[in-house]
Amino acid sequence: MGALSFLDRNHSIAKPGFSRWLVPPAALSIHLAIGQAYAFSVFKKPLNYLVHVSIAGGGLKALPGVDSPNPLDWKFTDLGWIFSLAIVFLGLSAAVFGKWLERAGPRKAMFASAVCFASGFFVSALGVQVHQLWLIYLGYGVIGGIGLGIGYISPVSTLIKWFPDRPGMATGMAIMGFGGGALIGAPLATNLMAYFRTNFDLGVEKTFLVMGAIYFVAMMFGVFTIRVPQAGWKPEGWVAPVKPKALVTAHNVEVNAAFGTLQFWLLWIVLCMNVTAGIGILEQASPMIQELFRGRVTPVAAAGFVALLSLFNMGGRFIWSSVSDYIGRKNTYYVFFVLGAILYYLAPRTGVSGLNSIPLFVIISAVIVSMYGGGFATVPAYLRDLFGTMEVGAIHGRLLTAWSVAGICGPVLVNYIREYEKNHGVPLADSYSTVLYVMVGLLIVGLLANAAVRPVSSKYWYKADETNKQLATA
């Protein structure tokens, strides 16, 4: 393992004079790569027609727009499991490998993430070659999903240590990258498939191979650039506040101890409610705007609306987390829940049966989605405030299980309520009102959980911290 010793934490300690502004691009190179997962849907239709096109020819023109025209082709519903598996393994691996990451350091974790994420593409390419769906489940879903989880949490604690003066902004930058990864991944995949496409091949296999290689190289930029600060390092001229804010601790809590605190579970609820509510509108954005303004919004315009929401999802991650450095994390989440509840309540009233205002609906949706992204980006700094920097990456990893739960609950809740309303004769446009009012309820639960957050009791503090302080005093 000597050749890989440069990955060790000891070899990634920054020398004096190293610019901390090299760390955000290193983190972004990882998050922009793994954020491609959000763009996986561009592969679904081509994967749905592989056999059909290989027999009938005609390239994309042969796609008749129905599910699996050839009996040997994979079903659309079966293909949906690829992304779901990836997100499940993201949550699981972030929770499981978080503690290892704190020990091994960000460079080794980023390398592991790059290897897994790229391998996921290569195994999936093999799956396309031999037309075995289980290989794509294993490749992109399981192996790639593990790469997503390790990659997602790998730069978080390092960024917080480099930016003790602006932890919200620093983690917001990286997590904004995850939101922005699809912006690169979608057109990249589309262009590559167009390049490799022939009459009898949609170019998916070659696209997987090339994307695996491109993302591996891009992520290696992060591996080589990332540095951890020396112990006790702080920005020039920055002095830690003498009287820190009530919720900002100067102590550390170990990940297993944090897992047993009420604060961890309150934040778990806060994140889960915020994400569930956000997914509620993201999942249904396109049909919602078309049905609320029936006859006034075309499917093409609705696609534009979804794209606009992606921009606000991404921008909200940076803006809200940066704002949290000034107004505090707890207050930021108060804004998400109070403003969010008001906007969710108002959204159905902008439809044709109410104010009939498309611009107002677009503005409300954009603010809601910005707060959804902001919730993701602000939570690492909230964890750091409560549990210290020592194992914040590992604690963040465990908290991400809230995302996995919300990823299942949000869409299920929305679809179930809509189906129930439809079956009971409620017009489609009105069925969204109930969905959005339920979201208001979820946000109120989140608001109460946030209100209950208090500083962590001293009995959970990492004991070595206390011993060191006593020795220093002596």
Place this chain on the structure above:
Amino acid sequence: MEDQIKRTPVVLVVLAWLFVGVPWTWGVTQLWKNASKLFQSRPAATSPVAPGGTAAPAPPAPK
């Protein structure tokens, strides 16, 4: 002592940001092209709601 510290050249920091910034800007440009369709789309005539609250069918997408 301060003179012996080797500081990261600014050009290196700029290059690192360009490495992630250029593809990102390209992605944002592509997305903005899609998002602008929301504003370019031809709206149907106003008040398409028929008596009784039944909405008129959506017009075909512009070609």
